[in-house]
Amino acid sequence: MTKNITNIYRATVVNLENVALDTFKLTLHEPTLSTQAKPGHFVNIKIPDCDGILWRRPFSIHNTEKQQGHFDILFKIVGKGTNNLIGRTAGEKLDIIGPLGNSFTLDENTSEAIIVAGGLGIAPFPLFLKHFERHDIKITIFYGVKTKENICCIKDMAEHVATIFYTTEDGSEGDKGYVTDLMHNYLDRIDLTGRQLFVCGPTPMLKTVRALTISYGIRAQVSVENLMACGFGACMGCAVRLARSAEGEPEYRLACKDGPVFNMDEILFND
Ligand SMILES: Cc1cc2nc3c(=O)[nH]c(=O)nc-3n(C[C@H](O)[C@H](O)[C@H](O)COP(=O)(O)OP(=O)(O)OC[C@H]3O[C@@H](n4cnc5c(N)ncnc54)[C@H](O)[C@@H]3O)c2cc1C
Ligand code: FES
Structure with missing residues (x-):
């Protein structure tokens, strides 16, 4: 899995499309971010004008159009933050941190x-x-x-x-x-x-x-798409348990900082 560099951006809303039940594709314009994005990376979006939402909301980078400087997120409405996002209109700015986390990697001998x-x-x-x-x-x-x-x-x-x-x-x-x-x-x-x-x-x-x-x-x-708060390793709110600690003293990694991509056999999934 490969690591990345992270920055804060003011991305411009280009389009919002209802693509499935309660599911939307949000297209944003931010050329640097769309160029840096690799599969598995995520962005942390500050939800604008929304009382009671302290933390940014994490979303995987769904796709990019590097030539146009666009990238998409695909999201489902589940709560306050995602309900707020469906009210965004073209031309608005969103405060975004990313690309965050590591990314999927192909092994050399993969066919x-x-x-x-x-x-x-x-x-x-x-x-x-x-x-x-x-x-x-x-x-x-x-x-x-x-x-x-x-x-x-x-x-x-x-x-x-x-x-x-x-x-x-x-x-x-x-x-x-x-x-x-x-x-x-x-x-x-x-x-x-x-x-x-x-x-x-x-x-x-x-x-x-x-x-x-x-x-x-x-x-x-x-x-993994654990619940997250800070998104950068400060709150310890996104711990993933390592498989090697199944029997003994628990050992953890952070989904936001060490992931979100892990080797499947190295971690355990909680209920
Ligand atoms: C690395 C990462 C990538 C993600 N990528 C995507 C994505 O591409 N598309 C997408 O739709 N969602 C994605 N998620 C989940 C997304 O972040 C949450 O759905 C979103 O933060 C919910 O915000 P909200 O304010 O609308 O809901 P809240 O009001 O915060 O929560 C509403 C309900 O949803 C539950 N919930 C919130 N976050 C999660 C979660 N991560 N897993 C399970 N239940 C949750 C809460 O417990 C609560 O019951 C990702 C999460 C992570 C950590
Ligand atoms: S979300 Fe705070 S440490 Fe991962």
Whole structure:
């Protein structure tokens, strides 16, 4: 995983688009940030004019258009901060810190990158596809959501990948069930040499993927989306427990500073 340099920017709102149920793509203009962004990096956004919001809100960098100096975040409305963001209009300025954290890295001998994303966990992967498209690798995506209204980004991503397998829990589109079941079948069918997984999604999905990758002995990197406060290592509010401390004295890393990307087998996921 690679580290980065961080700065504070005044980014200009370019566009806000409703792309799925309660889900929005916010396009911002900030040329330096869009040039520096790597897949897995996140930004911390100061929510403007909002009483009761002390801390910035973290969002993965979803995609970039370097020539135009734009970058996108993809977010779901869950509370005060995200509700505030859907009221932003073109031309407004947002105070943003980034790019923060480390990023996904391809191992030298990787011949196929297998992306596993659940829900909004799809957010970092369009940039992943753009960043690694010139590498001579096959990319396969496993993407799971609850219902068809939650599906987003598939058309755009389809241009860059060999196959997208997708599931809805209610069977309203794609295969019915959990995406981890499809991924499990796939791992059973292929030679695992040269395969590397890249994962982001809700904790129950991460736990299942972790168990599978360990039992198959396949390399995997995960981007965690812990609750965060300061975003720069001061509050200790985003601790991730290391697997090597499972039995003994707990050892932790900070998702904001040491992550958000970790080797899957090195960390544990809490309930
Ligand atoms: C590194 C990182 C990258 C992220 N990337 C994205 C992204 O690309 N798109 C996106 O939609 N969200 C992303 N998140 C989560 C996002 O930061 C939160 O959804 C957002 O801060 C919520 O702000 P709010 O004020 O609207 O909600 P709040 O009022 O702060 O919270 C509303 C509810 O959501 C819960 N909540 C808040 N943050 C999280 C979280 N991180 N995980 C689970 N539950 C949470 C709270 O516990 C509460 O129940 C990311 C988080 C991290 C740490
Ligand atoms: S969010 Fe404060 S230390 Fe990570």
